[in-house]
Amino acid sequence: MDSTMNRSTPQLADEARVLVIYTGGTIGMLVGQQGLTTEPSFLTETLRSQTRFxxxxxNSLFSHSGSVQGYRQWSSNSGRSSPQTGVSTGAYYSSQLPTLLVRSSRPIGHTSLSPGQDLNSVPRLTSIKIADNVYEAHLPSLVTPRSAVPGGTGGKRIRYAVLEWDPLLDSSNVEMNDWIRIATEIELNYSFDAFVILHGTDTMAYSSSAMSFLLEDLGKTVILTGAQIPLSQLRNDATDNLMGALTIAGHYIIPEVCLYFNHMLYRGNRVSKMSSYDLNAFDSPNFPPLVKVGIEIMVNWNNVIRQTTLRRFRAHKEMQSHVATLRLFPGITAETVSAFFNPSTKGVILETFGAGNAPQRHFTMLERIRGDMTPECALAKLSYLLSKPEFSTSEVRKLMGVPLRGELTRLSLVPPPSQLSVERNLESLNGVLSHFSRLSNQSSAHNPGPQIVISNLDEATQDAAASWSWTAAEAGSAEAALYPLLLHLAVARNDIESIEFCLSKNTRDADSDFSTADVSGLIAARQGHIDVVNLLNKMGSTLSVVDNIFAALAVANASKIGDQRLLDLWISAGYISLAT
Structure with a gap:
């Protein structure tokens, strides 16, 4: 091996490093005698030959087209647009190119040939075994022209290496062991800034769902993409899909497993393939895209997962293969159903009718878990959970209904405010909970008061669910939903500090004239907490919105106990006739 291959290219401040894991699929295929077929090294050689990649x-036109002056400068230098002039085929593996250190669980480089392929036509690369099932090689790197994105820190180049599988797979041949292989290679190369996985479209939704669970405590961007028309064709969708995935991976930190296709970045465990013929092949029916790429790149940060733990990233390396999916149909027989529940089957996903209906004749004893998971995600999640020996059957059932990686929508009673910061909302949420804790600890032996009891999953279950983190939207919804309860509790306890904390937030419903503070004021007035009522009045609450029946009872109670301050309070609110 040439000595220059032993030195990786130093990372520059204006560069992002992305590892492209090329598993196969249409994106890198060529037309053969029997249709589209994979060809070793074709994709990497094609990318090397195109200046956009x-x-x-x-010195390409892309690097000088940002201004008229830049174009004129490029044009005056003879308009050289190809950095590969005079470089022979196979030069991608030449020691002349800068390299990036890449590791894999398999030997790196092609050892197999396609039918009719000449051994001398395949670029060779030697990898070194450094441990059991760990190989490394210095792969020549490619680098894009400089680009900038909205919200970015200026121009940045994306330097990447292509780790090409041998043999390349048609996605219809992808198995669970291949999911584990991808997860392992991400773990072995976690020093990269982000990862792009090139994959066939037929099973991409299954793979993106599985990867979302296998990559535990993920803190970097992982994007699966592919194409309906290969890069080898003049008219294709491969160019936009790959460039879009590289751009997002290189410029943004979106620490999720995502799927990018046709200008949309989706959460990977929310997608299904909708068409084998349209370029808009994927959709996320129950969750909005994380990124929309148009004239501008619009990132929906409210829905992006942000980790709230400091646990180290790890790749889970097991899946339970004895699982199945049964799609119900009218007239399904008991024999058909029974065939799915043989002793070797560990779990079955039922695709039921409508909102979860099933024929009562055969499914009366089955526990139903309702949710908005896709069939691909449900199968991957079940396989993942069943692969963890620490979980009992009941715990697996429980976790199937718990969002671990954003695959299920948390129920929210309050719409979140716009333009949220997850860090700000989590900080506020912790503030709310600390006040709950303080108020709960004020109880005495004679007046225990209301207690807040949180029922936790056991330790093993918590560990599996812990890698799910709040999005900004969900943190905001939880925060908004807790404020009314906290305010009412603080008023009942006559706790001025917690009341002021709550009132520093907006507790008035924009669609209602009867706010949380108004209700709390009535509670305080009913219990004779005059100082609390005065504080609430200063913050905008009012007793004048209460109905006369409630006011009459409150006035009668004040008269009965002889509390003139309470009577004066109701009189000042306009209920004079009730007090006389």
């Missing part, structure tokens, strides 16, 4: 000297 590889511009090492920044």
């Amino acid at each position: 590889h511009d090492p000297l920044e």
